[in-house]
Amino acid sequence: MTTQAQVHSTEHVHRDDVGARLGMWLFLFTELILFGGMFLVYSVYRFTHQAEFHIAAKELNTLVGTFNTMVLLTSSMTMALSIVAIQRNNKRLSMFFQFLTILLAVFFLVNKFFEWSAEIHHGIYPGSETLLNEKSGKILFFGLYYVMTGLHGLHVIVGIILISVMMRFTSKGVVKHDDYIKLENTGLYWHLVDIIWIFLFPLFYLIT
Amino acid sequence: MKENNVQVEHSHGYGIYILVWLGLLALTALTVAVAGLDIGRFTVATAIIIACAKSYLVLTIFMHLRSESKTFRVFVFVALLFLVISFILLFADYSFK
Numbered sequence: 001m002t003t004q005a006q007v008h009s010t011e012h013v014h015r016d017d018v019g020a021r022l023g024m025w026l027f028l029f030t031e032l033i034l035f036g037g038m039f040l041v042y043s044v045y046r047f048t049h050q051a052e053f054h055i056a057a058k059e060l061n062t063l064v065g066t067f068n069t070m071v072l073l074t075s076s077m078t079m080a081l082s083i084v085a086i087q088r089n090n091k092r093l094s095m096f097f098q099f100l101t102i103l104l105a106v107f108f109l110v111n112k113f114f115e116w117s118a119e120i121h122h123g124i125y126p127g128s129e130t131l132l133n134e135k136s137g138k139i140l141f142f143g144l145y146y147v148m149t150g151l152h153g154l155h156v157i158v159g160i161i162l163i164s165v166m167m168r169f170t171s172k173g174v175v176k177h178d179d180y181i182k183l184e185n186t187g188l189y190w191h192l193v194d195i196i197w198i199f200l201f202p203l204f205y206l207i208t
Numbered sequence: 209m210k211e212n213n214v215q216v217e218h219s220h221g222y223g224i225y226i227l228v229w230l231g232l233l234a235l236t237a238l239t240v241a242v243a244g245l246d247i248g249r250f251t252v253a254t255a256i257i258i259a260c261a262k263s264y265l266v267l268t269i270f271m272h273l274r275s276e277s278k279t280f281r282v283f284v285f286v287a288l289l290f291l292v293i294s295f296i297l298l299f300a301d302y303s304f305k
Contacts, residue, residue, distance in 0.1 A: 032288075073236065187271075198259050198263055202239055203255070
């Protein structure tokens with residue numbers, strides 16, 4: 001008994017990977033409510049302004065949207081692959097995949113930047129004169145478009161920061177083959193960002 | 209060891225993720241193609257169903273729900289159920305206005 005207690009007091013480091021993952025999932029549920037609420041607003045306005053939503057969506061670039069969808073799906077894969085690599089104790093490969101994920105995320109944001117720039121250039125942004133002269137359905141569509149893709153973009157930025165920290169952790173050995181819960185939870189966050197985009201894409205770009 | 213709840217080993221290799229990625233790209237192509245067709249009120253339904261299929265793949269494979277314990281799956285199910293209930297209640301109201 002005494003020896004066991006001594007072992008515990010000296011060597012026991014609290015570690016609960018399942019608990020950590022469950023905690024992450026609980027956080028993801030709050031994100032689900034955050035975006036879910038916006039999807040509720042979207043669905044009501046689309047229901048009440050069907051024709052105007054269809055016309056407004058024609059102004060979005062479907063090609064850029066499709067391309068960005070593929071970029072984000074690919075980044076989700078590289079994130080998942082980085083976890084397989086660390087499980088197999090391949091530190092360099094894991095860091096390479098994390099780097100690829102960041103690169104793709106930045107690429108997504110660059111595309112988004114050009115997309116928004118083009119729209120703002122055409123005078124379409126919340127509160128713009130061009131937009132305020134349009135029908136209410138179009139104003140609502142672009143209001144939702146900017147808020148929802150903007151909030152999603154903010155999540156992409158947070159994801160980039162998190163994965164950058166994970167790259168440092170991996171290089172320092174904080175994230176390693178037998179202890180990679182931090183990387184795993186970062187992955188969960190990144191995949192959620194991907195799932196949100198999976199719904200944003202058809203609802204904004206594909207309703208023409 | 210047991211009380212520490214240490215990471216369970218996910219036995220997935222690299223291959224399954226690449227396969228799922230290809231599936232996701234195929235579904236993206238499908239949803240873009242279907243959006244071009246004129247199928248009236250089924251357009252939204254098809255887009256949502258394809259998006260759900262894609263999310264299912266991401267949740268089960270990329271997010272490892274497939275190899276998690278039942279607790280996780282029940283949690284996710286309940287969370288999604290409440291979102292669905294919100295939509296049903298909202299449209300139960302809006303559809304009859």
